[in-house]
Amino acid sequence: MCRCFSTLITKAANGNLIHGDRICRSAPRVSHLFLADDSILFAKDSTLECSTIANIISIYERASSQNVNLSKTEVFFSKKVCSSRRQEIIDILGVREVERHEKYLRLPTIIGRSKKAIFVGLKERLLKKLQ
Template sequence: MERLSHLVKAAVNAGTWKTIRISANGPALSHLFFADDLILFGESSMQQVSTIMQCLDDFSAASGQQVSKPKSRVFFSKNITDAQGAEISAGLGIPETKNLGRYLGVPVIHDRVSKATFIDLIDRVDSRLAG
């Protein structure tokens, strides 16, 4: 996974990988790794599809590991039309999703954080502590 991180960073430094920012002054994001899971962030364009696929292909050639496309999903911001999303999804060969679900019991995408955001997690912890 370290090799993939280096490939992504090299593409960012070369200017071919267009990062995203969560806020105007926030850090540029290109990727996050969690154990054996990864999230890739990039501009929604066919040019980025080519850059992302090149990094993944180079990683596969170097490591012998492959991305499991059936287990992967692509998520788009609200600014992308359905047609744009379908084109990019097809280019990646990865299905689109509108809901990223939960990771380690926490919603991946949510609105303003409130007690309701984590109520399921709190209930499960309370239940285990009571047991």
């Protein structure tokens, strides 16, 4: 399942149809991550990139005879995306907007400058398991 979907996304990224994101300026771009049965896609806030993602999902559904459950699919925007652009993208993708994910797989989804405070719980859980 993931290999076909990943190939479609990678092909779009290599063709500069979607641009992904970076964790810092010198890092490579990441267009997608797969964790268990979840997919996380990264794209710019352009209607063209979002239309490309919608098209990839459609191709994948036709090729695999599986349907993406859009009622369980969410989009998260950076603070700089205006509300009209957000609505355009939501309409293109047919998904709902989520304001913020607190945690995913028991890890914080948004990390600010204070990484030490964020990862104290993770460090404690790891130490507990090692003991």
